Amino acid sequence: MNKIRKLAIEKIADSVRDECSMTGYGFQNIFEAAGKIGYRVIRYPIGSDAFLGFALIKDTERIIFSNSSLILSREIFSIAHEIGHQKLHLKDQGLKIIKDDDFNDRDEFEIEANYFAACLLMPREKVEKFIRLELDDKDINRWSGLDIARIQTEFNVSYDMAIIRLKELRIFNNTVGNELKLEKIEKKISRLLNAINGNVDLCKPAEVKKVPADYLEWVISNYTEKLIPVNSLEKVLKYVDLNAEDLENLPEDELEEDESLDDLIGRMD
Ligand SMILES: [Zn+2]
Numbered sequence: 289m290n291k292i293r294k295l296a297i298e299k300i301a302d303s304v305r306d307e308c309s310m311t312g313y314g315f316q317n318i319f320e321a322a323g324k325i326g327y328r329v330i331r332y333p334i335g336s337d338a339f340l341g342f343a344l345i346k347d348t349e350r351i352i353f354s355n356s357s358l359i360l361s362r363e364i365f366s367i368a369h370e371i372g373h374q375k376l377h378l379k380d381q382g383l384k385i386i387k388d389d390d391f392n393d394r395d396e397f398e399i400e401a402n403y404f405a406a407c408l409l410m411p412r413e414k415v416e417k418f419i420r421l422e423l424d425d426k427d428i429n430r431w432s433g434l435d436i437a438r439i440q441t442e443f444n445v446s447y448d449m450a451i452i453r454l455k456e457l458r459i460f461n462n463t464v465g466n467e468l469k470l471e472k473i474e475k476k477i478s479r480l481l482n483a484i485n486g487n488v489d490l491c492k493p494a495e496v497k498k499v500p501a502d503y504l505e506w507v508i509s510n511y512t513e514k515l516i517p518v519n520s521l522e523k524v525l526k527y528v529d530l531n532a533e534d535l536e537n538l539p540e541d542e543l544e545e546d547e548s549l550d551d552l553i554g555r556m557d
Pocket residue numbers: 369373386387388397398401
């Protein structure tokens with residue numbers, strides 16, 4: 289990624305923060321924020337070994353899926369990364385879906401989406417402001433794991449991501465970064481977060497099952513209009529622990545399996 293592209297991505301991330309009316313340091317609830325700016329956010333615990341998320345365009349809908357079996361700080365990163373794919377790669381590049389098995393892929397799109405997520409979650413000026421005003425411009429050589437835990441809590445990111453981003457912003461160098469990383473190994477992050485009364489939830493999976501209400505309505509209306517069969521409807525409902533009997537006034541099933549809907553749901557398996 290060259291410097292011009294980096295700056296362009298930073299600008300796009302900035303405009304997303306504006307769209308979300310972000311005034312604080314970090315996102316308090318990026319899931320809600322993504323919904324407010326028009327993404328259909330689906331969170332589902334598909335297991336800690338399963339894929340991390342995907343970005344999808346379906347008809348006029350822009351869908352973002354995140355695996356809520358991941359620890360929360362990683363799931364937050366997933367959402368930010370998928371917003372990046374939506375903004376940078378889908379449509380513009382003629383793609384309909386990008387699915388992420390991991391974020392370590394050295395593919396150019398992955399590097400860009402990771403960079404976007406870092407700029408979105410920890411913008412340079414907010415990080416610098418936090419260090420100046422909240423950490424009282426503390427000398428870098430006196431930083432401990434507790435300072436990273438404070439940054440983590442404010443920006444809702446993982447310990448590792450905070451360190452990577454601070455290094456990238458040249459707030460500290462590799463030596464300090466490595467020392468702070470060691471501290472993470474010695475003291476468990478949750479203990480660091482506990483010590484500062486920070487957000488311990490960042491270290492646990494949220495296991496949330498969340499499908500936008502109008503998405504469910506859309507599936508149900510597709511069924512009532514006989515566009516999809518009952519087993520497709522039931523598959524969707526199962527994701528949110530419902531079944532067809534929970535819904536009243538549904539017509540009898542008359543259709544065969546529908547391919548296109550299954551494409552979408554199949555990816556959530
Ligand atoms: Zn990706």
